[in-house]
Amino acid sequence: MHETVQYYVEWAALGIEVAGVLVMIIGPLFALYRYFFDRHEDGSSYRTFRHDLGKAILLGLEFLVAGDIIATVSTDPTMNNVLVLGVIVLIRTFLSLSLQVELEGKWPWQKREIGE
Template sequence: MTFQQLIEIAAGVIEGAGVAIILLGAAWSSAVAVRQALRKAPFAYRDYRRMLGQSILLGLEFLVAADIVRTVAVTPTLESVAVLAAIILIRTFLSLSLELEITGRWPWQKKPA
């Protein structure tokens, strides 16, 4: 087995973990939300959005890591690095948007007292 094949396998595993985190997080969040809704919990929807957003954020981090491993270690051409940069910019924007949705503030802002 070559180094390139090992890197591809590692990137695939990391990518699979990211997808699994998103899927399992969505399923878990939905199950908790249904349970809270049946109990008529006052903040069921807000809690559901927060839990789902956190799952997506964590999954996105794993997907970015897989893209970095695959691009830098396997095919470090100028074109592949440019594609990686675009992917990271898009995912970073998504992460920041989700963080704002979840917490109501930007990551660099202080928590309210």
């Protein structure tokens, strides 16, 4: 019974990681489509493209972190595996925070933009 549950959890983790990669592949294509075919009157096409691209990367990173957490918990949780997961989560969290600050101009816990 335990092996069956672990088997399905491993497949779920793989599915979530694949979803993250797909988001990072399809998201930029969507951003490019909007950049070339959706014309903005105020000339903000580049800003919209950059924002769409950043959102796709952020969402993909979130999926990848979730998949890594599930994969680590479902396999043998040795200290080495947990440390590797911790480093991966730290790196991806730093990337997510820096991308969010770059896109929104503020830290997630701030109400107003940086530099105002």
